[in-house]
Amino acid sequence: MxxxxxxxxxxxxxxxxxxxxxxxxxxxxxxxxxxxxxxxxxxxxxxxxxxxxxxxxxxxxxxxxxxxxxxxxxxxxxxxxxxxxxxxxxxxxxxxxxxxxxxxxxxxxxxxxxxxxxxxxxARALSSGELELDTKTRIATCGERSVDLPSREFALLEYLMRHAGQVLTRQQILDAVWGFGFESASNIVDVYVGYLRRKLDEPGRPSVIETVRGAGYRVRA
Structure with missing residues (x-):
């Protein structure tokens, strides 16, 4: 730990x-x-x-x-x-x-x-609206869909959901999900948030992961 x-x-x-x-x-x-x-x-x-x-x-x-x-x-x-x-x-x-x-x-x-x-x-089961994440089985469920996530995408989504309702800066996300070797100028967080949105978001509905302009990202509580 x-x-x-x-x-x-x-x-x-x-x-x-x-x-x-x-x-x-x-x-x-x-x-x-x-x-x-x-x-x-x-x-x-x-x-x-x-x-x-x-x-x-x-x-x-x-x-x-x-x-x-x-x-x-x-x-x-x-x-x-x-x-x-x-x-x-x-x-x-x-x-x-x-x-x-x-x-x-x-x-x-x-x-x-x-x-x-x-x-x-x-902390095994995390949820936000229709999105559920089982950290033991590592299965993400969005509405009626089970979503397959590679390990890094899963780690990112888990971190965001454990802090649902909080605005997390890119540096906080980098430190927690990728460790301390990445520079804050890297756009890797934005890239992986994009991966998650393409898999989780429904057409015509707000994104599961909200962009807070000038601050970072947030999953709605």
Whole structure:
């Protein structure tokens, strides 16, 4: 999994990152609320580990901002607050789970695995209007039609549908679907959006993928 670790203390961050890396995860670290917001908005993560006490703000604000974008990425909060009322408040804000400091790595690893399972189960079927995407069988259905999509087109459509209602820039799409080796000047995103439109759109009806002039693309929620 690709994990965003939001933790300002170097020692704790190093401890968690090294352990999770050994478990096979790719870990990227943010040390401030501003970094966390920028990274979570710019890139696609499978899980966010979020400390509440950050030098430039409260982790709750980061959590609220992530959920305000309709992102369903699993978020596990790292907190020193152990009272029941505190835990309930965090879950009500949109956290999927929490860990009370000090944290034992075995428990952290188990919570990460549980969050991954929950995320995979909840995100299997994606839909937007008449368009449905099954991420397990990798079948796209548009109305009564089953649409055959090569792997890259499928990955692009999946990314857009996981962020239905959000305007995604070409750079965000490049980073998430093609990785970081492509320059923003490349028109490959436009080319592949064209491929999808030719396969998915119905004559006389609005395109499944909307062009937002000067910004990027959006699949309607």
């Amino acid at each position: 690709r994990i965003l670790l939001v933790e300002d203390e170097d020692r704790i961050a190093s401890f968690m990152a090294s352990g999770l890396t050994a478990e096979g995860h790719a870990v990227e670290r943010a040390g401030t609320a501003a970094q966390a917001l920028g990274m979570s908005f710019a890139h696609e993560y499978d899980l966010i580990l979020l400390d509440l006490m950050l030098p430039d703000g409260d982790g709750r604000e980061v959590l609220q901002a992530v959920r305000a974008r309709n992102s369903d990425v699993p978020v596990v909060v790292l907190t020193a607050l152990g009272e029941i009322d505190d835990k309930v408040a965090l879950l009500d804000l949109g956290a999927d789970d929490y860990l009370v400091k000090p944290i034992a790595f075995a428990e952290l690893a188990a919570r990460v695995r549980a969050a991954a399972r929950h995320g995979q189960q909840s």
